[in-house]
Amino acid sequence: MNLPTILLALALAFGAMDQASAATYRIGTGSGCTHATIQAAIDDAAADPDVADIIRITDSLSYDDVALDIHDQHLVLEGGYASCNATTTGGTRTTLNGDGDHSVVRIHGDGDVVLNGLNLFGGHQPRFNYGFGGGVQITDGPHLVSLTNMIVGNNDAGHGGGISVRNTHSGNPNDVQLVLSDDVVILNNHAGYATVSGDPMLEGGGIYCSESSLRMIGGGSMTISTNEADHDGGGIGADECDVTIAPHGAGEFNGINNNYAGRDGGGLAINGASGGGTRLYATDGNRPVYIVGNYAAREGGGIKINTHGDVRAWDLIIDGNQSGDEGGGISLFADTGFDTTFIMRGSLDEAPAGAVQCRAGLRCNRISDNRAQDDSDAPQQAAALRVAGNGNALDSPDFEVTLEGTRIEGNSGLNLVRVRYDSSVFGFGKVHFNGTTLTGNALDNELVLDSDEVYFVMNAVSIGGNTIGGADVIRAHDGAVRVNRSIVWQPGKRVLNSGGIDDGDVQYLMASDLANIPPATTNIVADPLFVDEANGDLHLDPASPAIDYAPGTNMPEADDQNRTVDLVDIENEFGPQDLGAYELQTLPAGDDTIFEDGFDDVR
Numbered sequence: 001m002n003l004p005t006i007l008l009a010l011a012l013a014f015g016a017m018d019q020a021s022a023a024t025y026r027i028g029t030g031s032g033c034t035h036a037t038i039q040a041a042i043d044d045a046a047a048d049p050d051v052a053d054i055i056r057i058t059d060s061l062s063y064d065d066v067a068l069d070i071h072d073q074h075l076v077l078e079g080g081y082a083s084c085n086a087t088t089t090g091g092t093r094t095t096l097n098g099d100g101d102h103s104v105v106r107i108h109g110d111g112d113v114v115l116n117g118l119n120l121f122g123g124h125q126p127r128f129n130y131g132f133g134g135g136v137q138i139t140d141g142p143h144l145v146s147l148t149n150m151i152v153g154n155n156d157a158g159h160g161g162g163i164s165v166r167n168t169h170s171g172n173p174n175d176v177q178l179v180l181s182d183d184v185v186i187l188n189n190h191a192g193y194a195t196v197s198g199d200p201m202l203e204g205g206g207i208y209c210s211e212s213s214l215r216m217i218g219g220g221s222m223t224i225s226t227n228e229a230d231h232d233g234g235g236i237g238a239d240e241c242d243v244t245i246a247p248h249g250a251g252e253f254n255g256i257n258n259n260y261a262g263r264d265g266g267g268l269a270i271n272g273a274s275g276g277g278t279r280l281y282a283t284d285g286n287r288p289v290y291i292v293g294n295y296a297a298r299e300g301g302g303i304k305i306n307t308h309g310d311v312r313a314w315d316l317i318i319d320g321n322q323s324g325d326e327g328g329g330i331s332l333f334a335d336t337g338f339d340t341t342f343i344m345r346g347s348l349d350e351a352p353a354g355a356v357q358c359r360a361g362l363r364c365n366r367i368s369d370n371r372a373q374d375d376s377d378a379p380q381q382a383a384a385l386r387v388a389g390n391g392n393a394l395d396s397p398d399f400e401v402t403l404e405g406t407r408i409e410g411n412s413g414l415n416l417v418r419v420r421y422d423s424s425v426f427g428f429g430k431v432h433f434n435g436t437t438l439t440g441n442a443l444d445n446e447l448v449l450d451s452d453e454v455y456f457v458m459n460a461v462s463i464g465g466n467t468i469g470g471a472d473v474i475r476a477h478d479g480a481v482r483v484n485r486s487i488v489w490q491p492g493k494r495v496l497n498s499g500g501i502d503d504g505d506v507q508y509l510m511a512s513d514l515a516n517i518p519p520a521t522t523n524i525v526a527d528p529l530f531v532d533e534a535n536g537d538l539h540l541d542p543a544s545p546a547i548d549y550a551p552g553t554n555m556p557e558a559d560d561q562n563r564t565v566d567l568v569d570i571e572n573e574f575g576p577q578d579l580g581a582y583e584l585q586t587l588p589a590g591d592d593t594i595f596e597d598g599f600d601d602v603r
Helices: 001-015 036-047
Strands: 026-027 053-058 065-067 070-073 075-081 096-099 107-108 114-123 136-138 143-153 165-166 175-179 184-187 207-210 211-216 222-226 238-240 242-245 254-257 268-271 278-280 291-292 303-305 309-313 315-317 330-332 339-345 367-369 385-390 397-405 407-409 417-422 429-432 437-439 448-449 455-459 462-464 472-476 481-491 494-497 505-510 530-532 536-541
Touching: 026 036, 036 070, 036 075, 053 096, 075 096, 107 114, 136 143, 136 222, 165 175, 303 339, 330 339, 330 397, 385 397, 472 481, 481 494, 494 505
Parallel strands: 026 053, 053 075, 065 096, 070 107, 075 114, 096 114, 107 136, 114 143, 136 165, 143 175, 143 184, 165 207, 175 211, 184 222, 207 238, 211 242, 222 254, 238 268, 242 278, 254 291, 268 303, 278 309, 291 315, 303 330, 309 339, 315 367, 330 385, 339 397, 367 407, 385 417, 397 429, 407 437, 417 448, 429 455, 437 462, 448 472, 455 481, 462 481, 472 494, 481 505
Antiparallel strands: 530 536
């Protein structure tokens, strides 16, 4: 995003600014320079705060002990100029080193600010007294603050080691917006403060956001990496914020990687939502969003979603994260009386405007290679997904977890998915796996544990090729599980260990075992003939007995293909839809041997 575009965006968002009268100040030494210090130019620009004056910062000086204060004014700060007479930047960034006692840049009062072409290093806000924003501190409002071509690194604060954005002006997140535009990297920052009993734990090693709007929408390299929080939110800690992560264009990497949280949410920790919630999606099919390589010492190696959080993702990749306790990939907790949501899709159903599908070869919409494992390498619960709720007989949380077309593969821990609900009554929460594949995971106990009264619904799910140390594939509380139009092929394991299974709870199931499941003509023990189960390919071979087996529905298909394809050369068993996550779209050309090899007898 170039400077005129940024200024236009500011004008559209907060009203027209009289740029014809804007002044340009030049910081440095030598011909054409107007000021020797940045703060002196900021102070002069404040004489006309309604105009976005431009301050060009040259590389002709070193900038140490920097603690800039921008108050009640529109402003553009732009680095990378070789000299005061230069009219364009050289594509470099100018480094501003903090004084170790303050934020490098503080923006307060109101006004819209652009920061461009700068490195902000070495800022510090005290860990006592809830210091905010070591690199950039944004407060009050209304504001629209945009960062372009920036590195914010090696800063420290109680909240928001790199950046803190807080709306103390109103409860409307649109009143205070932080936009991370092209080529913004937030790295090696630290957040942590001395807590006392009852203190909130959300800190945000890279970015802390409170009742504001955070939008990561730039191109180039857009990364939040190697930040650390003593408690929650290694990369981002968001409290009642609207968060959009939707990068675009060619570049190195888009996402949140290799961050650390001393408690929960190695990549992101989300508390509540202000209305728009948290949305993650691609706007370029070659550039999906990654949550990768993060670590949380307790829960949610990749993402921790707390009460009233609302997180929805399209073609997201959650890969290689680790928790020291539960939820290597994702952990969700819903407390009494609040809605809490996590939805992950491979299609564009209900996607925001501008979202596109990931290129097929990138294998997006997956939860892969995450671990639940403590420091002694002992496996823990919920390698991929932990869901928990807390309620009582009068007021129970209403939570929803839905995975559509998602691949859950290569994860390791005691179990893959754990659902628990602490309440004296049956919970209002539901977990839905629709068109989901579970393969190549390594678990010491069962694959899925639904240990309390939460409905776990599996529609058109394919399960196979997992290493399961326990006796059961699914172990569930009485009457809590529903399985429909699915395949569970784990020979030698009990498919479902649950009391109170009623007629109709399990229908159109092809499995390696039907013990403990009420007899039904629609359920069958038969090898589904996956294409390459050993290597995680659970598509159906053309000779599979699972083809054209069940009545048609509009459930998701894992490749986002047509869900119900009635192949004319195959006789329907109960209907034209294939079992499991994948629908065979066509038969191979010239395949006329299906009915000659005992196919009818397999059923």
